[in-house]
Amino acid sequence: ATIKGESIGTAEIPALVICNKIYLPVTDLFNFLTIKNSLSASGYAISGHIMNPRDVYTINRIDRQILYKDSLTKIAANDLIFTSNEFYLKSDYLGSVFGLHCKFNFRSLTVDFTTNTELPFMREKRLEQMRRNITRLKGEVIADTIIKRNFTAFQLGALDWNILSSEYKGYNNIQARIGLGATFAGGEANAQLIISNGRRFSLRNQYFLWRYVNNDKKYFKQVNIGTVMSPGTLSSIPSLMGVQINNTPTRQRKAFGSYLVSDVTQPGWVVELYINEVLVDYTKADASGLFSFEIPLVYGNTNVKYRFYGPWGEERSREQMIHIPFAFLPAKTFDYSLTAGTIQDSLHQPFSRLNLNYGVNNHVTLGSGVEYNSALNTQPLLPFVNASVRIGNHIIFSGDYSPGSVLKGSANIRLKNKLQMEAQLIKYAPGQQAIRTVSLEERKLLVSMPYRWKKINGFSRLMINQAKFYKGELKTAEFLMSAARGRVNTNITTYAVLFDKPEIMSRIAFNIPVPFNIRFTPQLQYHYQKNQVVLIKAEAEKRCFKNMVATLGYDYNKLIHTSGFSVGLRHNFSFAQAGFSARQVNGDLSLIQNASGGLLFDRNLKNITASDRSNVGKGTIVILPFLDYNNNGKRDR
Secondary structure (H helix, E strand, O other), X not given: OEEEEOOOXXXXXXXXXXXXXXXXXXXXXXXXXXXXXXXXXXXXXXXXXOOOOOOEEEEEOOOOEEEEOOEEEEOOOOOEEEEOOEEEEEHHHHHHHHOEEEEEEOOOOEEEEEEOOOOHHHHHHHHHHHHHHHHHHOOOOOOOOOOOOOOOOEEEEEEEEEEEEEEEOOEEEEEEEEEEEEEEOOEEEEEEEEEEOOEOOOHHHOEEEEEEEOOOOOOOOEEEEEEEOOOOOOXXXXXXXXXXXXXXXXXXXXXXXXXXXXXXXXXXXXXXEEEOOEEEEEXXXXXXXXXXXXXXXXXXXXXXXXXXXXXXXXXXEEEEEEOOOOOEOOOOOEEEEEEEEEEOOOOOOEEEEEEEEEEEEOOEEEEEEEEEEOOOOOOOEXXXXXXXXXXXXXXXXXXXXXXXXEEEEEEEEEOOOXXXXXXXXXXXXXXXXXXXXXOOEEXXXXXXXXXXXXXXXXXXXEEEEEEEOOOOXXXXXXXXXXXEEOOEEEEEEXXXXXXXXXXXXXXXXXXXXXXXXXXEEEEEXXXXXXXXXXXXXEEEEEEEOOOEEEEEEEEEEOOOOEEEEEEEEEEEOOOXXXXXXXXXXXXXXXXXXXXXXXXXXXXXXXXXXXXXXXXXXXXXXXXXXXXOOOOOOOOOO
């Protein structure tokens, strides 16, 4: 029989077919899936483990039973056949016991394989792809063939939809979101429309961007029209509706080092890392929401973006841009970026920014420019200069200065043991209006380092912040340690706020697998000055059936005097996903229902594919294999 699947490819394995039911060889199948297995000396049983060494399984042909994760499953008569030192097991057991679902097609003698478990070889394929993307970022790949694109006036590519309904204290809010992705006038066009009964329709809440890229052009290589973001903007402004032009190529330049970043999101969320619109890595936030990435530093402006995927449809994904405080260009290279448009607020005042950078050599890059913001009454014109200096591959200094606005300086040191230290000083000019802050001076110190001890992988971070005001100053500090072993991870965070009265608190969070395939996430927060526990939070998550997940939670917060229970259910269909959650806090009940999905269109709009995932902003490739009878490289009809 032929076994095939999106994640495993195609392979031929022996099989037994009895009454339209297929029996698969356990040893051959598990060897193909790189699942550890061994036949006992007596030949009575096959044993091994899947992923985690503690997830031991035993298939016993004498007792006719399967033991897996402390769960015992009886095998019916004639569902296990032993011949020639091979166990032929009815395919239904592979799905119900191990989550290795095998759908048999008798006519074609094929087995469609699906699983929600990331098997060892699947993980290796994922890591290999990540390494390929990182290699691409480092500029180590030279393509032997470049397929030039054809000009397309208009072609609809994808549509995303999301409907969210929430009810609380008699108020019902319904929000609908539609996203469209297409090629238009030779470029990529993405649009998003949001309609809500609780908010008046406004164009500034909508999104549209047309992006054109041509790396063969000499004077410009990228053009963006629509909702644009200006890199390194001094002014505190919302998004712009305008035009952005630059000569930065999308082809990746050579890397010279790496930069460790860490941030916090919701616990258990999946975070994808994009560098210059290329997916290079992803991870899952720990029990407290902490995640970290090691970013390759490449010559040129690095556009770094996170994309977050939550468990519920109403927060399916969101994007966050992060700023790296330095940028380098190859020697004798000049980059520019020009942005102009109107500020997306009620006044729609004009804004523009010109940014120029020049690589003196591979270790020094100088920049300058000017920013115009008509919303600033006293100083609408903001000139600025900046510089980045690299000593070896481990020490970086950078500085920015805008007369009458701000002075910034930072230093970054990266040691061989991946210990990273970063210090930053920011001074604001008295009375400046460009940057919305009440601070006169800010000082930041960040020390972070990933570590590995035996079978424990971890991450530690220390942050110290100081802000000076006209009267007084504020000091904050945070120290966290995160550790994971197997499927268990924990996070301990201690933070202090020093203002009028010092407050020091610690939070400990776990993510633990418990029996019956339940994930349990407890959290506890302790207040040292009050000498008491001020927060208790716990959530249990259970996968029901194949694509359904149920959650149950409780939280108590003594600081804001709230306590409540929550329950949720979500289901992923092949064409959409839907969810429901209810939460009761201090006697008040809130309800949330949501549904979302996406559509993919082919060139002629003849084939439409429904999906439970968002597709706008992503590309698809159609591969049509053919026989070349005369070996001329063309399809023979």
